[in-house]
Amino acid sequence: MMKKSLLFILGVAACATTSNQPAPTTAAPAAAEPAATQPEPVKIDHSGCEQNGKRIETLDVNHDGKPDIWRYLLNVSGTEVRTCEELDLHHDGRKNMWVIYDPTGAIKSEEFDLDADGKVEWWSFRDNGKVVRKEADTNNDGRPDVWMFFEADKLVRLERSSKSNGRVDVWEYFGNDGKLERIGIDTKGAGTADRWIKEDLARIQPPTAPTLPTAATAASDSAASAPPPAEKK
Numbered sequence: 670m671m672k673k674s675l676l677f678i679l680g681v682a683a684c685a686t687t688s689n690q691p692a693p694t695t696a697a698p699a700a701a702e703p704a705a706t707q708p709e710p711v712k713i714d715h716s717g718c719e720q721n722g723k724r725i726e727t728l729d730v731n732h733d734g735k736p737d738i739w740r741y742l743l744n745v746s747g748t749e750v751r752t753c754e755e756l757d758l759h760h761d762g763r764k765n766m767w768v769i770y771d772p773t774g775a776i777k778s779e780e781f782d783l784d785a786d787g788k789v790e791w792w793s794f795r796d797n798g799k800v801v802r803k804e805a806d807t808n809n810d811g812r813p814d815v816w817m818f819f820e821a822d823k824l825v826r827l828e829r830s831s832k833s834n835g836r837v838d839v840w841e842y843f844g845n846d847g848k849l850e851r852i853g854i855d856t857k858g859a860g861t862a863d864r865w866i867k868e869d870l871a872r873i874q875p876p877t878a879p880t881l882p883t884a885a886t887a888a889s890d891s892a893a894s895a896p897p898p899a900e901k902k
């Protein structure tokens with residue numbers, strides 16, 4: 670699913686580079702940092718996932734005797750507050766999903782190593798519980814090259830570093846109906862779009878992020894798909 674989505678995203682860029690549509694009258698998006706030559710790593714505060722006086726609760730959702738969820742609980746004035754959850758979605762003993770919570774108990778960020786190669790390639794960030802941004806690493810260097818921006822749970826803009834060098838050179842804008850409305854491309858390396866595609870976009874479907882599990886669904890899905898305990902003996 671993820672690879673399909675990423676391939677599609679790349680496909681959109683390939684289509685985009687062949688157009689000669691004139692620039693619209695709307696202002697060009699903000700430029701990326703022109704001097705960037707290395708992609709920026711994702712910065713996430715992982716202190717919530719450090720034991721450091723917290724109680725760690727474990728859950729074995731597939732009943733194989735090994736934990737699949739590690740829940741970090743901080744005692745705040747007598748009340749335990751969840752600060753982090755680590756999950757082993759594949760039940761192979763290796764963690765591949767990390768959820769960081771804010772002080773109110775709402776999810777702040779999620780990281781996913783969906784192909785279990787030890788590297789995170791999807792990140793999701795929330796503000797007041799709502800997803801505001803997702804990032805994806807499409808060339809497996811551990812750093813994002815696609816950024817998706819959301820407003821009111823809807824994808825409104827996608828930015829891409831087609832060369833995976835940390836410089837955004839493709840901007841895709843989506844309407845209220847979720848349809849791709851226009852694509853801007855920086856063909857000159859100036860940091861702003863100098864070529865725009867506005868027509869013939871009907872055939873292009875908006876890119877979809879992989880169906881990322883949540884901590885709650887991971888537990889229930891895993892439990893639902895787990896073999897009954899009786900099969901073990």
Ligand SMILES: [Ca+2]
Nearest residue numbers: 731733735737
């Ligand atoms: Ca288990």
Ligand SMILES: [Ca+2]
Nearest residue numbers: 782784786788
């Ligand atoms: Ca990975």
Ligand SMILES: [Ca+2]
Nearest residue numbers: 806808812814
């Ligand atoms: Ca990358």
